Amino acid sequence: MEHVAAAQPLLIALILTWSAYGKLTSPDQATRTALPRLLSFVTADGEARAITAYRTVAVLEILIALLLLASWAIGAVAAVALSVGFVGFLIYSKVVVPEASCGCAGKSARPVGNRAIARALLLLATSAPATFATANWWSAGTGLLVLVVEAAAFAVLSAELDRYWLLPIRRLRIGLSHPYAGTASDHTPLVATQRRVLLSPAYRAVDGLLRSDIHDYWDDDGWRFVSYAARYDGRRATAVFAVPHEDSTPESVRVALVDDDGLTVYRPTVLATA
Incomplete structure (x- = not known):
């Protein structure tokens, strides 16, 4: 000892x-x-x-x-x-x-x-x-x-x-199964999370930068994270939406764009409500 x-x-x-x-x-x-x-x-x-x-x-x-x-x-x-x-x-x-x-x-x-x-x-x-x-x-x-x-x-x-x-493990999972297969750990259907994302000010703030539908999702500490392929400043990026399980308001959704190294390149600080 x-x-x-x-x-x-x-x-x-x-x-x-x-x-x-x-x-x-x-x-x-x-x-x-x-x-x-x-x-x-x-x-x-x-x-x-x-x-x-x-x-x-x-x-x-x-x-x-x-x-x-x-x-x-x-x-x-x-x-x-x-x-x-x-x-x-x-x-x-x-x-x-x-x-x-x-x-x-x-x-x-x-x-x-x-x-x-x-x-x-x-x-x-x-x-x-x-x-x-x-x-x-x-x-x-x-x-x-x-x-x-x-x-x-x-x-x-x-x-x-x-x-x-x-992330490599999750990418492997995506390659082996359809990303819409199953539900996450709290049994909330992915389609319900997608609807909340689409209705959120966070989605409107980065809509023009997205280049795919949902690419991956996972649950962690009361949040569901949903990722989309994106482009920012001419570079490939990933848009990660954070959707809280306990707050269903559209304004509660957060978003950040990260590059291939996982570094945040864009994060809206003021999200419009209309």
């Missing part, structure tokens, strides 16, 4: 570095998170301050990662504190600003869901044992093998990595 605890700082440092990289290379993601709303309680210019706060978190993640790689005990304690902050922020986002994206590690148009919260909890669960480690991570020996399983768990819980493993 001691070897497992000693190995944790390496994994945590890599995850925090990846998270910091996403924040520093895509700082505009801050405005799509719940940060502006949260900062509005302490400053009148919450949206403008959000990007600065976002970058500050990234720098903090890098500093903690360096402490962990240097095997300083304070690094593990700081990682626990940061993980608690992540969990609290994501729960706040899901409850108070349900349409906000995670902004955890790169570009993602998805609202905060259970996967993002579970990932933050997993980071906390791996950080806690590291505070009791008495050996350096490079001396962990067989304990490093456990990191492979933990890294796989992080990957499964990271929506930002879906395009590397989950």
